[in-house]
Amino acid sequence: MIKIKNLDDLLTNDLQGKTVYLRADLNLPTINGKVTDTTRIKSILPTIKELKKNKCKIVILSHFGRPKGSFNKKMSLKHIIPKVEKVTKSKIYFSKDHIGKNFENLLKKIPNGSIVVMENTRFHKGEERNFKYFAKDLAKNCDFFVNDAFSVAHRSHASVTGLTDYVPSYSGRSLEKEVITIGKFLSSKNKRKIAIIGGSKISTKINLINNLLKNVNVIVIGGAMANTFLLAQGRKIGKSLNEKSMVKIAKKIISNAAKNKCKIILPVDAVVASNLRKDAEFSEYSIENIPNDVLILDIGKKSIAIIDKEIAKTKEVLWCGPLGLFEQSPFHIGTASVAKTLSKMTKNGKIISVAGGGDTVAAISQSKYINDFTYISTAGGAFLEMIAGQKLPGIEVLRK
Numbered sequence: 001m002i003k004i005k006n007l008d009d010l011l012t013n014d015l016q017g018k019t020v021y022l023r024a025d026l027n028l029p030t031i032n033g034k035v036t037d038t039t040r041i042k043s044i045l046p047t048i049k050e051l052k053k054n055k056c057k058i059v060i061l062s063h064f065g066r067p068k069g070s071f072n073k074k075m076s077l078k079h080i081i082p083k084v085e086k087v088t089k090s091k092i093y094f095s096k097d098h099i100g101k102n103f104e105n106l107l108k109k110i111p112n113g114s115i116v117v118m119e120n121t122r123f124h125k126g127e128e129r130n131f132k133y134f135a136k137d138l139a140k141n142c143d144f145f146v147n148d149a150f151s152v153a154h155r156s157h158a159s160v161t162g163l164t165d166y167v168p169s170y171s172g173r174s175l176e177k178e179v180i181t182i183g184k185f186l187s188s189k190n191k192r193k194i195a196i197i198g199g200s201k202i203s204t205k206i207n208l209i210n211n212l213l214k215n216v217n218v219i220v221i222g223g224a225m226a227n228t229f230l231l232a233q234g235r236k237i238g239k240s241l242n243e244k245s246m247v248k249i250a251k252k253i254i255s256n257a258a259k260n261k262c263k264i265i266l267p268v269d270a271v272v273a274s275n276l277r278k279d280a281e282f283s284e285y286s287i288e289n290i291p292n293d294v295l296i297l298d299i300g301k302k303s304i305a306i307i308d309k310e311i312a313k314t315k316e317v318l319w320c321g322p323l324g325l326f327e328q329s330p331f332h333i334g335t336a337s338v339a340k341t342l343s344k345m346t347k348n349g350k351i352i353s354v355a356g357g358g359d360t361v362a363a364i365s366q367s368k369y370i371n372d373f374t375y376i377s378t379a380g381g382a383f384l385e386m387i388a389g390q391k392l393p394g395i396e397v398l399r400k
Contacts, residue, residue, distance in 0.1 A: 001187055003400045004176065005170045007050055007170060007172060010168075010170040013144070015054040016054065016055040016112060018143040018144060020051055020056045020057070020058055020146055021145045022061065022148060023145070023148060023163075024062050024149050025040045025152060025378075026041065027151075028064075041083065042087060044060075046172075047146060047172035047174065048090075048115065056112065056113070058113075059118060060116065060118065061138075061159045062117070062120070063120055063121050063152070069123070070125075077094070077120050092115050093110055093117070095116055098118055098119065098121070098124070128155075130156050130158050135165060135166065138158060144168050144169070145168070145169040147175055147398065148174045149175065150174065150382055151381075151383075153175065153386075153392040154390075154392045161397050164398070178382075178383075178386075185354055186389070188316060190315050191217060192314045193216040194219070194220065194317050195319075196307070197212075197221050197222070199321030199359070202229075205321075205388075207389070210388075211388050212318075213260045217261075217314075218263045218264075220265045221264065222267065222321070222324065223321055223324065224241040228243045228247060232247045232248075238295060239294065240272075240294075240295050241295070268300070269284060269300030269302045270298065270299060270300050271297055271298040271331060272284070272297060273331075274293060282330060284301065286302075297328075298325060298331040298332070299324060304338065308338075311338075311341055315350075315352065316353075316354075318387070321357065323335045326359070326363045332367070335367065336366070339363070339369045340367065343373070344372075354377070355373055355375075356380075357377070357380055357383045357387070382394075
Protein backbone atom coordinates (compact mmCIF):
# COMPACT_ATOMS: atom_id res chain seq x y z
CA MET A 1 0.00 0.00 0.00
CA ILE A 2 1.22 3.49 -0.89
CA LYS A 3 1.60 5.80 2.13
CA ILE A 4 1.25 9.50 1.39
CA LYS A 5 1.32 12.67 3.48
CA ASN A 6 -2.29 13.59 4.18
CA LEU A 7 -4.42 16.28 5.77
CA ASP A 8 -3.81 14.85 9.24
CA ASP A 9 -0.10 15.55 8.76
CA LEU A 10 -0.83 19.08 7.56
CA LEU A 11 -3.11 19.82 10.52
CA THR A 12 -0.27 19.29 12.99
CA ASN A 13 0.77 22.80 11.89
CA ASP A 14 -0.84 26.03 13.05
CA LEU A 15 -2.67 27.13 9.89
CA GLN A 16 -4.32 30.28 11.23
CA GLY A 17 -3.66 33.12 8.80
CA LYS A 18 -1.58 30.88 6.54
CA THR A 19 -2.22 30.51 2.81
CA VAL A 20 -2.96 26.97 1.62
CA TYR A 21 -3.03 26.27 -2.11
CA LEU A 22 -5.56 23.56 -2.94
CA ARG A 23 -5.24 21.79 -6.31
CA ALA A 24 -8.76 20.82 -7.35
CA ASP A 25 -10.32 19.64 -10.59
CA LEU A 26 -12.88 22.28 -11.60
CA ASN A 27 -12.84 21.11 -15.20
CA LEU A 28 -16.59 20.68 -14.93
CA PRO A 29 -18.84 19.36 -17.70
CA THR A 30 -20.81 22.19 -19.31
CA ILE A 31 -23.43 22.60 -22.03
CA ASN A 32 -23.74 26.06 -23.59
CA GLY A 33 -21.68 27.47 -20.72
CA LYS A 34 -23.87 25.98 -18.00
CA VAL A 35 -22.41 23.48 -15.52
CA THR A 36 -24.24 20.14 -15.80
CA ASP A 37 -22.52 18.18 -13.01
CA THR A 38 -21.00 19.35 -9.71
CA THR A 39 -19.51 16.03 -8.53
CA ARG A 40 -15.95 17.37 -8.72
CA ILE A 41 -16.80 20.37 -6.53
CA LYS A 42 -18.52 18.12 -4.00
CA SER A 43 -15.45 15.85 -3.87
CA ILE A 44 -13.30 18.64 -2.35
CA LEU A 45 -15.86 19.73 0.26
CA PRO A 46 -14.41 17.58 3.12
CA THR A 47 -10.95 19.11 2.57
CA ILE A 48 -12.32 22.65 2.30
CA LYS A 49 -14.35 22.17 5.49
CA GLU A 50 -11.28 21.11 7.49
CA LEU A 51 -9.12 23.90 6.11
CA LYS A 52 -11.74 26.56 6.84
CA LYS A 53 -12.12 25.22 10.37
CA ASN A 54 -8.40 25.85 10.86
CA LYS A 55 -8.79 29.49 9.76
CA CYS A 56 -6.39 29.50 6.85
CA LYS A 57 -6.84 31.24 3.51
CA ILE A 58 -7.62 28.76 0.73
CA VAL A 59 -6.47 29.38 -2.83
CA ILE A 60 -7.90 26.91 -5.33
CA LEU A 61 -5.82 26.04 -8.40
CA SER A 62 -7.46 24.27 -11.33
CA HIS A 63 -7.44 23.88 -15.08
CA PHE A 64 -10.41 24.02 -17.43
CA GLY A 65 -10.27 22.54 -20.90
CA ARG A 66 -7.18 22.65 -23.11
CA PRO A 67 -6.33 26.32 -23.80
CA LYS A 68 -2.76 25.40 -24.83
CA GLY A 69 -0.95 27.98 -22.75
CA SER A 70 -2.89 31.08 -23.72
CA PHE A 71 -5.97 32.99 -22.53
CA ASN A 72 -9.31 31.74 -23.84
CA LYS A 73 -12.36 33.53 -22.48
CA LYS A 74 -14.57 30.45 -22.91
CA MET A 75 -12.23 28.47 -20.66
CA SER A 76 -12.02 31.01 -17.86
CA LEU A 77 -12.84 29.68 -14.38
CA LYS A 78 -14.70 32.93 -13.74
CA HIS A 79 -17.76 31.40 -15.42
CA ILE A 80 -18.10 28.66 -12.81
CA ILE A 81 -17.69 30.82 -9.69
CA PRO A 82 -21.48 31.03 -9.03
CA LYS A 83 -21.72 27.24 -9.08
CA VAL A 84 -18.71 26.85 -6.76
CA GLU A 85 -20.31 29.36 -4.37
CA LYS A 86 -23.58 27.47 -4.39
CA VAL A 87 -22.02 24.06 -3.71
CA THR A 88 -19.50 25.23 -1.12
CA LYS A 89 -22.01 27.66 0.45
CA SER A 90 -19.19 30.19 0.63
CA LYS A 91 -18.30 33.52 -0.91
CA ILE A 92 -15.68 32.88 -3.56
CA TYR A 93 -13.11 35.50 -4.52
CA PHE A 94 -11.75 35.29 -8.04
CA SER A 95 -8.22 36.24 -9.06
CA LYS A 96 -7.26 36.59 -12.70
CA ASP A 97 -3.63 36.82 -11.54
CA HIS A 98 -1.51 33.99 -10.16
CA ILE A 99 1.21 36.31 -8.87
CA GLY A 100 1.84 40.03 -8.48
CA LYS A 101 0.63 42.91 -6.30
CA ASN A 102 -3.06 42.60 -7.15
CA PHE A 103 -3.08 39.00 -6.00
CA GLU A 104 -1.00 39.77 -2.91
CA ASN A 105 -3.33 42.62 -1.95
CA LEU A 106 -6.34 40.33 -2.35
CA LEU A 107 -4.78 37.79 0.02
CA LYS A 108 -4.06 40.49 2.57
CA LYS A 109 -7.58 41.93 2.63
CA ILE A 110 -9.67 38.73 2.76
CA PRO A 111 -10.47 37.25 6.20
CA ASN A 112 -9.15 33.91 7.42
CA GLY A 113 -11.27 31.00 6.19
CA SER A 114 -11.87 32.69 2.81
CA ILE A 115 -11.66 30.91 -0.54
CA VAL A 116 -10.01 32.32 -3.66
CA VAL A 117 -10.24 30.64 -7.06
CA MET A 118 -7.30 31.45 -9.32
CA GLU A 119 -7.72 31.74 -13.06
CA ASN A 120 -7.18 28.63 -15.23
CA THR A 121 -3.61 27.41 -14.62
CA ARG A 122 -3.37 26.17 -18.21
CA PHE A 123 -3.50 29.74 -19.52
CA HIS A 124 0.23 29.71 -18.66
CA LYS A 125 2.69 27.79 -20.85
CA GLY A 126 4.66 26.94 -17.73
CA GLU A 127 1.82 24.82 -16.32
CA GLU A 128 1.71 21.79 -18.60
CA ARG A 129 5.44 21.99 -19.34
CA ASN A 130 6.11 22.15 -15.60
CA PHE A 131 8.55 25.02 -15.92
CA LYS A 132 10.39 25.64 -12.65
CA TYR A 133 10.05 29.41 -12.90
CA PHE A 134 6.23 29.10 -13.02
CA ALA A 135 6.07 26.68 -10.07
CA LYS A 136 8.43 28.93 -8.11
CA ASP A 137 6.28 31.99 -8.88
CA LEU A 138 3.14 30.11 -7.76
CA ALA A 139 4.87 29.18 -4.50
CA LYS A 140 5.76 32.77 -3.55
CA ASN A 141 2.50 33.39 -1.68
CA CYS A 142 1.92 29.80 -0.62
CA ASP A 143 2.66 28.34 2.83
CA PHE A 144 1.31 24.82 2.25
CA PHE A 145 0.11 22.86 -0.77
CA VAL A 146 -2.72 20.30 -0.83
CA ASN A 147 -3.51 18.18 -3.88
CA ASP A 148 -7.10 16.97 -3.90
CA ALA A 149 -7.35 16.34 -7.64
CA PHE A 150 -6.63 12.65 -8.22
CA SER A 151 -7.84 13.10 -11.81
CA VAL A 152 -4.62 14.99 -12.65
CA ALA A 153 -2.25 12.91 -10.49
CA HIS A 154 -0.88 11.27 -13.65
CA ARG A 155 0.25 14.68 -14.95
CA SER A 156 3.63 16.20 -14.13
CA HIS A 157 2.36 19.77 -14.26
CA ALA A 158 3.49 22.81 -12.25
CA SER A 159 0.32 22.89 -10.14
CA VAL A 160 0.51 19.13 -9.51
CA THR A 161 4.17 18.27 -8.97
CA GLY A 162 6.17 21.47 -9.53
CA LEU A 163 4.85 23.26 -6.44
CA THR A 164 5.95 20.40 -4.19
CA ASP A 165 9.60 21.37 -4.74
CA TYR A 166 9.05 24.66 -2.92
CA VAL A 167 6.40 24.19 -0.21
CA PRO A 168 5.35 21.41 2.23
CA SER A 169 2.81 19.30 0.35
CA TYR A 170 -0.03 16.94 1.31
CA SER A 171 -2.98 15.02 -0.09
CA GLY A 172 -6.57 16.12 0.37
CA ARG A 173 -9.29 13.77 1.59
CA SER A 174 -10.63 12.92 -1.87
CA LEU A 175 -7.23 12.10 -3.39
CA GLU A 176 -6.25 10.09 -0.32
CA LYS A 177 -9.47 8.07 -0.53
CA GLU A 178 -8.85 7.26 -4.21
CA VAL A 179 -5.31 6.05 -3.50
CA ILE A 180 -6.40 3.94 -0.53
CA THR A 181 -9.39 2.41 -2.35
CA ILE A 182 -7.47 1.42 -5.48
CA GLY A 183 -4.49 0.28 -3.43
CA LYS A 184 -6.68 -1.96 -1.28
CA PHE A 185 -8.24 -3.62 -4.31
CA LEU A 186 -4.90 -4.31 -5.97
CA SER A 187 -3.16 -5.52 -2.80
CA SER A 188 -6.05 -7.56 -1.43
CA LYS A 189 -5.26 -11.26 -1.05
CA ASN A 190 -8.93 -12.11 -1.53
CA LYS A 191 -9.18 -15.01 -3.96
CA ARG A 192 -12.63 -13.98 -5.15
CA LYS A 193 -12.03 -10.82 -7.17
CA ILE A 194 -13.46 -9.92 -10.56
CA ALA A 195 -12.68 -7.10 -13.01
CA ILE A 196 -15.21 -5.99 -15.61
CA ILE A 197 -13.44 -4.21 -18.46
CA GLY A 198 -15.34 -2.51 -21.27
CA GLY A 199 -14.89 0.30 -23.75
CA SER A 200 -13.79 0.29 -27.35
CA LYS A 201 -10.02 -0.22 -27.47
CA ILE A 202 -7.57 -2.81 -26.15
CA SER A 203 -4.74 -0.44 -27.07
CA THR A 204 -5.68 1.97 -24.26
CA LYS A 205 -5.99 -0.77 -21.64
CA ILE A 206 -3.19 -3.28 -22.37
CA ASN A 207 -1.19 -2.43 -19.23
CA LEU A 208 -4.34 -2.34 -17.13
CA ILE A 209 -5.47 -5.81 -18.25
CA ASN A 210 -1.98 -7.31 -17.89
CA ASN A 211 -1.71 -5.97 -14.33
CA LEU A 212 -5.18 -7.23 -13.42
CA LEU A 213 -4.34 -10.73 -14.68
CA LYS A 214 -2.08 -11.01 -11.63
CA ASN A 215 -4.58 -9.51 -9.21
CA VAL A 216 -8.01 -10.98 -9.98
CA ASN A 217 -9.51 -14.40 -10.62
CA VAL A 218 -11.91 -13.40 -13.38
CA ILE A 219 -11.87 -10.70 -16.07
CA VAL A 220 -15.07 -9.97 -17.97
CA ILE A 221 -14.44 -8.21 -21.28
CA GLY A 222 -17.23 -6.33 -23.04
CA GLY A 223 -17.83 -3.37 -25.29
CA ALA A 224 -16.19 -3.09 -28.71
CA MET A 225 -12.97 -4.28 -27.07
CA ALA A 226 -14.51 -7.74 -26.83
CA ASN A 227 -14.82 -7.87 -30.63
CA THR A 228 -11.03 -7.91 -31.01
CA PHE A 229 -10.79 -10.78 -28.51
CA LEU A 230 -13.51 -12.65 -30.42
CA LEU A 231 -11.50 -12.16 -33.63
CA ALA A 232 -8.48 -13.59 -31.81
CA GLN A 233 -10.56 -16.70 -31.10
CA GLY A 234 -11.47 -17.00 -34.79
CA ARG A 235 -15.05 -15.77 -34.36
CA LYS A 236 -16.94 -13.76 -36.96
CA ILE A 237 -18.03 -10.32 -35.77
CA GLY A 238 -19.70 -8.95 -38.91
CA LYS A 239 -18.76 -5.33 -39.55
CA SER A 240 -18.35 -4.52 -35.85
CA LEU A 241 -15.80 -2.04 -34.52
CA ASN A 242 -12.49 -3.77 -33.73
CA GLU A 243 -8.71 -3.35 -33.71
CA LYS A 244 -7.24 -5.84 -36.16
CA SER A 245 -3.73 -4.63 -35.30
CA MET A 246 -4.31 -5.77 -31.71
CA VAL A 247 -5.39 -9.37 -32.44
CA LYS A 248 -1.92 -10.75 -31.58
CA ILE A 249 -1.96 -8.79 -28.32
CA ALA A 250 -5.41 -10.19 -27.53
CA LYS A 251 -4.11 -13.73 -28.10
CA LYS A 252 -1.17 -13.04 -25.81
CA ILE A 253 -3.48 -11.70 -23.10
CA ILE A 254 -5.61 -14.84 -23.32
CA SER A 255 -2.44 -16.95 -23.03
CA ASN A 256 -1.13 -14.93 -20.06
CA ALA A 257 -4.50 -15.23 -18.34
CA ALA A 258 -4.29 -19.01 -18.53
CA LYS A 259 -0.77 -18.94 -17.06
CA ASN A 260 -1.98 -16.75 -14.19
CA LYS A 261 -5.08 -18.92 -13.68
CA CYS A 262 -7.29 -15.96 -14.45
CA LYS A 263 -10.55 -16.76 -16.23
CA ILE A 264 -11.42 -14.55 -19.22
CA ILE A 265 -15.14 -14.20 -19.95
CA LEU A 266 -16.20 -12.95 -23.38
CA PRO A 267 -19.76 -12.46 -24.71
CA VAL A 268 -21.56 -15.64 -25.76
CA ASP A 269 -24.36 -13.68 -27.42
CA ALA A 270 -24.86 -10.13 -28.65
CA VAL A 271 -27.46 -7.54 -29.59
CA VAL A 272 -26.80 -6.36 -33.14
CA ALA A 273 -28.08 -3.87 -35.72
CA SER A 274 -27.22 -3.17 -39.34
CA ASN A 275 -26.42 0.49 -38.64
CA LEU A 276 -26.24 3.07 -35.85
CA ARG A 277 -29.45 4.93 -36.69
CA LYS A 278 -31.83 5.26 -33.76
CA ASP A 279 -34.64 3.68 -35.77
CA ALA A 280 -32.51 0.71 -36.87
CA GLU A 281 -33.95 -2.76 -36.24
CA PHE A 282 -32.02 -4.88 -33.76
CA SER A 283 -31.76 -8.60 -33.04
CA GLU A 284 -30.00 -10.94 -30.64
CA TYR A 285 -27.65 -13.64 -31.91
CA SER A 286 -25.35 -16.26 -30.49
CA ILE A 287 -21.70 -15.32 -31.02
CA GLU A 288 -21.37 -18.40 -33.26
CA ASN A 289 -24.00 -17.02 -35.63
CA ILE A 290 -23.24 -13.32 -36.06
CA PRO A 291 -24.30 -12.24 -39.60
CA ASN A 292 -21.71 -10.60 -41.84
CA ASP A 293 -23.63 -7.34 -42.29
CA VAL A 294 -24.29 -6.31 -38.68
CA LEU A 295 -22.68 -4.39 -35.85
CA ILE A 296 -22.33 -5.88 -32.36
CA LEU A 297 -23.63 -3.11 -30.05
CA ASP A 298 -24.31 -4.82 -26.71
CA ILE A 299 -24.01 -8.09 -24.84
CA GLY A 300 -27.00 -10.43 -24.93
CA LYS A 301 -29.18 -12.00 -22.22
CA LYS A 302 -27.06 -15.15 -21.82
CA SER A 303 -23.90 -13.07 -21.41
CA ILE A 304 -25.62 -10.97 -18.76
CA ALA A 305 -26.66 -14.14 -16.90
CA ILE A 306 -23.07 -15.47 -16.98
CA ILE A 307 -21.71 -12.18 -15.60
CA ASP A 308 -24.37 -12.11 -12.87
CA LYS A 309 -23.40 -15.66 -11.89
CA GLU A 310 -19.72 -14.70 -11.60
CA ILE A 311 -20.56 -11.61 -9.54
CA ALA A 312 -22.59 -13.77 -7.16
CA LYS A 313 -19.46 -15.82 -6.43
CA THR A 314 -17.14 -12.88 -5.79
CA LYS A 315 -16.34 -10.53 -2.92
CA GLU A 316 -14.69 -7.60 -4.72
CA VAL A 317 -15.50 -6.08 -8.11
CA LEU A 318 -13.66 -3.50 -10.18
CA TRP A 319 -15.56 -2.03 -13.14
CA CYS A 320 -13.91 0.00 -15.86
CA GLY A 321 -15.76 0.70 -19.10
CA PRO A 322 -19.31 0.18 -20.47
CA LEU A 323 -20.32 -3.15 -22.01
CA GLY A 324 -22.16 -1.75 -24.99
CA LEU A 325 -23.29 1.41 -26.78
CA PHE A 326 -24.95 2.60 -23.56
CA GLU A 327 -25.77 6.06 -24.93
CA GLN A 328 -28.34 4.57 -27.31
CA SER A 329 -31.38 2.45 -26.46
CA PRO A 330 -31.69 -0.54 -26.39
CA PHE A 331 -27.91 -1.08 -26.34
CA HIS A 332 -27.69 0.23 -22.77
CA ILE A 333 -29.35 -2.88 -21.35
CA GLY A 334 -26.19 -4.95 -20.80
CA THR A 335 -24.43 -2.16 -18.91
CA ALA A 336 -27.58 -1.23 -16.94
CA SER A 337 -28.25 -4.87 -15.99
CA VAL A 338 -24.74 -5.37 -14.61
CA ALA A 339 -24.98 -2.03 -12.77
CA LYS A 340 -28.24 -3.21 -11.19
CA THR A 341 -26.67 -6.49 -10.04
CA LEU A 342 -23.65 -4.73 -8.55
CA SER A 343 -25.93 -2.19 -6.87
CA LYS A 344 -28.04 -4.89 -5.25
CA MET A 345 -25.05 -6.97 -4.11
CA THR A 346 -23.31 -3.89 -2.70
CA LYS A 347 -26.37 -2.67 -0.80
CA ASN A 348 -26.80 -6.16 0.68
CA GLY A 349 -23.21 -6.03 1.93
CA LYS A 350 -22.10 -9.00 -0.18
CA ILE A 351 -19.47 -7.26 -2.31
CA ILE A 352 -17.16 -4.27 -2.41
CA SER A 353 -17.69 -2.46 -5.72
CA VAL A 354 -15.23 0.04 -7.21
CA ALA A 355 -15.82 1.74 -10.56
CA GLY A 356 -14.16 4.44 -12.63
CA GLY A 357 -12.32 5.41 -15.80
CA GLY A 358 -13.58 6.81 -19.09
CA ASP A 359 -17.32 6.51 -19.69
CA THR A 360 -17.93 4.21 -16.73
CA VAL A 361 -19.29 6.92 -14.45
CA ALA A 362 -21.58 8.31 -17.18
CA ALA A 363 -22.88 4.80 -17.91
CA ILE A 364 -23.60 4.06 -14.24
CA SER A 365 -25.18 7.49 -13.74
CA GLN A 366 -27.53 6.81 -16.63
CA SER A 367 -28.64 3.57 -14.98
CA LYS A 368 -29.47 5.46 -11.73
CA TYR A 369 -27.31 3.22 -9.51
CA ILE A 370 -24.33 5.53 -9.04
CA ASN A 371 -24.95 6.10 -5.31
CA ASP A 372 -25.07 2.38 -4.56
CA PHE A 373 -21.44 1.51 -5.32
CA THR A 374 -18.83 1.27 -2.59
CA TYR A 375 -16.66 3.76 -4.44
CA ILE A 376 -16.92 5.66 -7.72
CA SER A 377 -13.84 7.39 -9.10
CA THR A 378 -14.42 10.53 -11.16
CA ALA A 379 -10.89 10.30 -12.55
CA GLY A 380 -10.20 8.96 -16.03
CA GLY A 381 -6.56 8.50 -17.03
CA ALA A 382 -5.21 8.60 -13.47
CA PHE A 383 -7.59 5.83 -12.40
CA LEU A 384 -6.63 3.66 -15.38
CA GLU A 385 -2.90 4.21 -14.89
CA MET A 386 -2.99 3.36 -11.20
CA ILE A 387 -5.00 0.18 -11.89
CA ALA A 388 -2.35 -0.64 -14.50
CA GLY A 389 0.27 -0.51 -11.74
CA GLN A 390 1.96 2.62 -13.05
CA LYS A 391 3.52 5.27 -10.80
CA LEU A 392 1.64 8.58 -10.86
CA PRO A 393 3.86 11.69 -10.59
CA GLY A 394 1.31 13.55 -8.47
CA ILE A 395 1.23 10.67 -5.95
CA GLU A 396 4.95 9.97 -5.91
CA VAL A 397 5.76 13.51 -4.73
CA LEU A 398 3.41 13.05 -1.74
CA ARG A 399 4.91 9.79 -0.49
CA LYS A 400 5.90 9.64 3.17
